[in-house]
Amino acid sequence: MNVDTLAGTGSQLKGQIKEGLGEATNDPTLQQDGIADQVTGTVRKGIGQVRDLAMKQPIATAAAAGVIGLAILNSLRGKKSY
DSSP: OOHHHHHHHHHHHHHHHHHHHHHHHTOHHHHHHHHHHHHHHHHHHHHHHHHHHHHHOHHHHHHHHHHHHHHHHHHHHTOOOO
16 A cells, blocks of 8 residues: 555545535535545555556566557557557
């Protein structure tokens, strides 16, 4: 578990609290802020999990990055990938 995973979990929790307070006080802006914090937290937590995987399995991570890179290059050049 790294800093990104912990910060993502914290942002998710903060977002849930904001959204709940927004619902309780009937404040749509606070609800939207809470939802945005939850999405940000989910993304950051996902980044942290990918970083953890990369530390544990560097060869598999390099292979996956290569495949993704080739798929992006092929899509930019207009080739279809099946």
